[in-house]
Amino acid sequence: MQGNMMDVQLTVPTILERIRTQYAGREVVSLLVAGRDEQGNPVPHKHRTTYGQVADRARRLAGGLLGLGLTKGDRVATLAVNSFRHLEAYLGVPSAGLVLHTVNIRLHPEQIAWILNHAEDRVLLIENVFAAMIPAIKAACPHLEHILVLGPTPQPIPLPGVRDYDTFVQESEALTRYPDLDERDAAAMCYTSGTTGNPKGVVYTHRSTVLHSLASAPKDGLNVGEADTVLPIVPMFHVNAWGLPYTCAMYGAKQVYAGVFADGRSVATLLQDEAVTITAGVPTIWMGLLAELDRAAQAGQPYVLGGLERLIVGGSAAPEAMIRAFQTRHGLSLLQAWGMTETHPLGTASGVPYGVDASSDEAFTLRAKQGRTVPLIELDLLDDQGQRLPHDGKTMGRLIIRGPWVASSYFKGEGQSNFFDLDGQGWFDTGDIATLDERGYMHIQDRAKDLIKSGGEWISSVDLENAIMAHPAVNLCAVIAMDDPKWDERPLAVVTPKPGQSVTHDELISFIAPRFAKWWLPDATVLTDSIPIGATGKILKRELRDQYRSYSSTQGLVTPAAPDRSE
Numbered sequence: 001m002q003g004n005m006m007d008v009q010l011t012v013p014t015i016l017e018r019i020r021t022q023y024a025g026r027e028v029v030s031l032l033v034a035g036r037d038e039q040g041n042p043v044p045h046k047h048r049t050t051y052g053q054v055a056d057r058a059r060r061l062a063g064g065l066l067g068l069g070l071t072k073g074d075r076v077a078t079l080a081v082n083s084f085r086h087l088e089a090y091l092g093v094p095s096a097g098l099v100l101h102t103v104n105i106r107l108h109p110e111q112i113a114w115i116l117n118h119a120e121d122r123v124l125l126i127e128n129v130f131a132a133m134i135p136a137i138k139a140a141c142p143h144l145e146h147i148l149v150l151g152p153t154p155q156p157i158p159l160p161g162v163r164d165y166d167t168f169v170q171e172s173e174a175l176t177r178y179p180d181l182d183e184r185d186a187a188a189m190c191y192t193s194g195t196t197g198n199p200k201g202v203v204y205t206h207r208s209t210v211l212h213s214l215a216s217a218p219k220d221g222l223n224v225g226e227a228d229t230v231l232p233i234v235p236m237f238h239v240n241a242w243g244l245p246y247t248c249a250m251y252g253a254k255q256v257y258a259g260v261f262a263d264g265r266s267v268a269t270l271l272q273d274e275a276v277t278i279t280a281g282v283p284t285i286w287m288g289l290l291a292e293l294d295r296a297a298q299a300g301q302p303y304v305l306g307g308l309e310r311l312i313v314g315g316s317a318a319p320e321a322m323i324r325a326f327q328t329r330h331g332l333s334l335l336q337a338w339g340m341t342e343t344h345p346l347g348t349a350s351g352v353p354y355g356v357d358a359s360s361d362e363a364f365t366l367r368a369k370q371g372r373t374v375p376l377i378e379l380d381l382l383d384d385q386g387q388r389l390p391h392d393g394k395t396m397g398r399l400i401i402r403g404p405w406v407a408s409s410y411f412k413g414e415g416q417s418n419f420f421d422l423d424g425q426g427w428f429d430t431g432d433i434a435t436l437d438e439r440g441y442m443h444i445q446d447r448a449k450d451l452i453k454s455g456g457e458w459i460s461s462v463d464l465e466n467a468i469m470a471h472p473a474v475n476l477c478a479v480i481a482m483d484d485p486k487w488d489e490r491p492l493a494v495v496t497p498k499p500g501q502s503v504t505h506d507e508l509i510s511f512i513a514p515r516f517a518k519w520w521l522p523d524a525t526v527l528t529d530s531i532p533i534g535a536t537g538k539i540l541k542r543e544l545r546d547q548y549r550s551y552s553s554t555q556g557l558v559t560p561a562a563p564d565r566s567e
């Protein structure tokens, strides 16, 4: 027997209609580039608008795009920073039945062209600060028929098909009747970072977007409501800024966008001036903020961040030392979350469980893990033979995931081996190595490709990095495998010290030794000025492994050149 409830389709226009009819007065604030100072650095200008205006312009954008002859399922790309215009595209493009394709602005122009061609984008919305790329993009992307430039340019770009976005929006008729949409229709797409092979397209549905927003907002998730002011530092080109533009719009939270201004001082100032309650970013952003908060406090002029309830951190592991530093030095709470492009991204969030004292060591240990699943998401662990492993908090295995906002394939059917059937159910292999404990807390140990296998046993580089980063002289640390004739691989710690500080290998090892088995401890430490960080804020370990390939059986402190193995 079937139930009798309505089969209402879960679609993005329902979110657009909510901001238009219920939250029209709620603000959207964006830092835009007003010009350049004498050193060539961008100078900010604060732009304020409302959800009512965003909704009106999103509907005009939708009407205008359909007026260009685009039809259902056509892709509209964005190469844009976080701002109200990008938000208009988030809402307007899918509401026209088109697919919003957010492209990572930090990629090499050739990779950008590859992605635009692979997705067969017909329209591109490009930020004025990247306008110089337009001729090259046009030449490399034959599918691209129209380019709309977001924000003013010093002079119009005299190329066919290129026009000003604001004028286009103002001159277009608003779409007032949305096309009939199936909730399984594509709403948005995003390419994976492609650290191995070509990037792969992940295509979100209207349904997955709506369900992800519903599941992200509750208290034990990201805790977003109408009274909140949310500053997503995480870029809107990266997994829909963790879904926050949609989640905030659905629940009526004020949105604040930092555009290109993501340094510690700009972020701290914006948090204070806009009375932000929730913000989200990768650990490197929070390290910059922590340094700025420390500096201001030491100078006797601390920022006033009384209303800031949580800083959401994800994308890479948040070291426990950082979580503690924010809490103890500034009374600020970091909430770790985990996910991937393929999972929309929210999979887990690491709150303190009921019954555990929030100030206890146990609470900090749990918060440094990636946490428990949000509702409707399932996780499991497999060994190399595909057998399920115990959830005992100790056994490491390949992390697999399933849920209504997890990809079931990639665009054009690529990368099929990541999707598989287990006991009649579809799962996705995350490529992460993790443990799960009896309470369901997931703890990432590594990306499978970054694992260090020493004498046949796995060593977690993430655990070692977090422990080393707790040392007061360490700024950033990456632990990678170096070849070893006896053990196959041994850990090598690559460390950037804090400005003006130094540290020895022996100091680091005695600092972390109480927490690890002896064979886990790095054999050598390299002190360096910089560690390469990729376009989505993650350490580029493959680059580091290439750089330190000649390090084999190295012991102790090596700085800065590779050991000479010629003798």
Ligand code: AMP
Pocket: 192, 193, 239, 313, 314, 315, 316, 317, 318, 336, 337, 338, 339, 340, 341, 342, 345, 370, 430, 431, 432, 444, 446, 447, 536
């Ligand atoms: P991306 O698809 O670029 O968002 O990258 C997803 C990957 O980032 C995951 O598979 C993890 O390896 C890593 N990641 C995301 N969040 C976390 C986290 N909180 N802790 C550790 N690793 C994370």
